Amino acid sequence: MRIRDRRAEDVPEINLVPLIDVILVLIIFFVITTTFDARSVLKLELPRAAGQPNDAQSNSLSLLINADGRYFVDDREALRTDVESLKRTIIEVAGDDRERTVLLRADARTPWQAVVTAYEALGQLGFTRIANATAPEAPAPAAP
Structure with a gap:
């Protein structure tokens, strides 16, 4: 009678299912906990101004006006x-909250009439806290 050694026949294998499960959980964790920057996809060239930046605009309503005079309220475009x-x-995005600060971002090449129209709409709706976004002034070149 021949006695066989079973240890020689055992082939080690790596089970990938738990590894895949852990990686999937990590991916979901990082996607959920990542903070996304709420910058606009539109390329705006803001007018230049001197002054101190105000970072208290976290809950503000963003009104963008591009160079063609088209309006974007947060991520929604006005049809006309x-x-x-x-x-x-503005009513669809802001609802009844008229106490929010409106951050008006108009491209430097925007026609002035588009900015006036935005102010008129905000005034008619009862918004009183309106801030204008500008870019910092470029530093003056040093004299040699």
């Missing part, structure tokens, strides 16, 4: 450029 269409878009 008239006052009534802009007011409807």
